[in-house]
Amino acid sequence: MSVSIKDVALKAGVSTASVSRVLTNKPGVGAKTAERIRKVMEELDYRPNLGARGLVKQNTGNIAVVVPRGSFILNNPFFSTVLEGIAKGIDQTDYNMMMSFTSSQQKRLLETQAVDGVILFAPRNEELSLEWLESIRLPIVVVGSYLEGSPFPCVRPDDEDGIKQAVDALYQLGHRNIGIVNGPMSSMHSVRCLNGYKKKMDELGLPFSSENVFEIDEFDALKATTEVATFLKKHSNITGVVCSSDYLAIGVIKAANMLGLSVPKDLSVVGADDVPISDFITPALSTVHVDLLGVGQRATSILMNMLEGKQIRKKDVVFKMEYINRSTTDSPKHN
Template sequence: MAQGPTITTIAERAGVSIASVSRVLNGLPTRQETVRKVMAAAEELGYVRNAVARSLKSRRTHQVAFAMADVGNPAYLAMLREIQPVLKAAGYRLVLHSTGAVVADEIDVLHSLGERYVDGMIMVPLRVTEAHLQMLGAARAPVVVIGSVPEGTPVDNVRADSRTGVRLAVDHLHALGRCRIALVNGPTDTVPGAARGAAYREALAELGLPYDEELVEIGDFYRAEGGRAVAALLNRVSDVDALMCANDLIALGALDVLRAAGKRVPEDVAVVGMDDTDLAAASWPSLTSVSLGSAERGRVAAELLLDRLQDGEHEPRVVTVPPRLVVRASTTPEPPAVRDVTGAAGQAATQSRSTEGGGTS
């Protein structure tokens, strides 16, 4: 079935920005020439506003949207488990959007805020494009973004500190005597992929270890893709003694491939994941993983959104949740029960834009 017209296709036909289309369709003040172009393109493409959604513009819906890339990803589920009860206690229902990390779908979800079918949104974009930034700037309802956005973006923002998290993992592997530490990453045009790739290079440099392109393999953030990436890496490099994986799903794929190849974990190859999902403790061997506080980020995001709905006048806030390394059997045959190594003292800190730190995602 052919997909109907979207604000992206209208913007392309009219020759204007996505934000301009959103402003016109939501009745915001806009240059008459822009209005004419947008309305002509919308009519030509057969775009029809949702009359029911339009009727909701002037009143609260007591609904909040949660938009994520993949409803099956355990890190997002950990966020959801914290978001839902916080919102429910405040009298809000939750509307879920699984976008598949398709940028056009995420842009349409942001545009739909103008129809006021929800009072606000929590979004976890895998990529942050110029189109995202345009729509966040034009949003007619509060949005909280989980993940890094550029300084000056007018939204509340909850971040993980990938830089410190990767450093904890690489330091741990190096302390165990591993010196051929490979990175199995997701796409580097994504927020987590870019952050973890940069953090890996920094961690090696801090330890005085050389960066070797041969030890970096790019796949995707899924178990099967992670397995394929590790297989390609092992076919190319024979002396890898540790794998730093960009998330737990990649790490589980790594364990599958290592087991099939007759490699012992951790004796031959140590493996570290990221996110410390429920799967990490349940895997065999149990997976050492960097917790990026997925549940905490979900809870904080929900609280920030509720604050914004009650008082929309304060400056955008940035909250960084510190990571911790959870040591299990995939890096040492006799792990110390479960040992937590924190990356920062104390609780997550709330910062204004002017004091925002870098290197988080």
């Protein structure tokens, strides 16, 4: 038997109007009372009746931007730049943007149907279950990565080809001992980058060695410079490194400096994504460019089409990447 709004109101000791205000994020309910109502909804596994709500109110006027791993992602220039594109896209509509950072916030925001649609940032397979995401019955667009077997439209860079271009650029300069600094394998972005690295090494006739692969448990080499430095010191034969993000590449440069290595004289480094800061650091970072603002704006456009009931024919929208040669790459001193 399904739980009704009256059941929630009765157990919480409030009126149905108070429950409705909490569901739609309207004022008029005290913080403690609202928290009690939410707790009761969770205990009773209450799900709002979307059809009934639609008769009363056509939409909430809100779009949720769900950010797993919260503040870390906002500190990463890849995500902050894509987020700027999303904000620009939403600015062209009548919708408001609501951001969610923690799992409890996300569950409360989405299950109470306080939004009309969702833009989901780079989820990982262990973070959000497909079954739960489908159960909330909201239009969802994934940005930057995708869940294996996901039914939701995804907008992302062509990570695999981007890394292949980076490896090829180092090869053309004369590098033969090329390593990769990558993120965690729980991220499909990391999986695609490693696949691109392996494929290009094979195409070029270069031997693949797992010893030349360094995996970081998060896309934050700045916090792992000691580990990266240990990797570089252990594999001093590596003359060039490709990275699955510019953020990681900046960390690799810092680690090289810790070891007294000159970039690019002693070590060439290539990033990925071409975030705004990559052209302002010294030396300027060679990288593979993708239109990050465009990624965010396209994700918003797709979500708007879904909200209008339009059929989305292309589920996986891939943005091309292009190698940009700057100052962190040069010919190796020796092969």
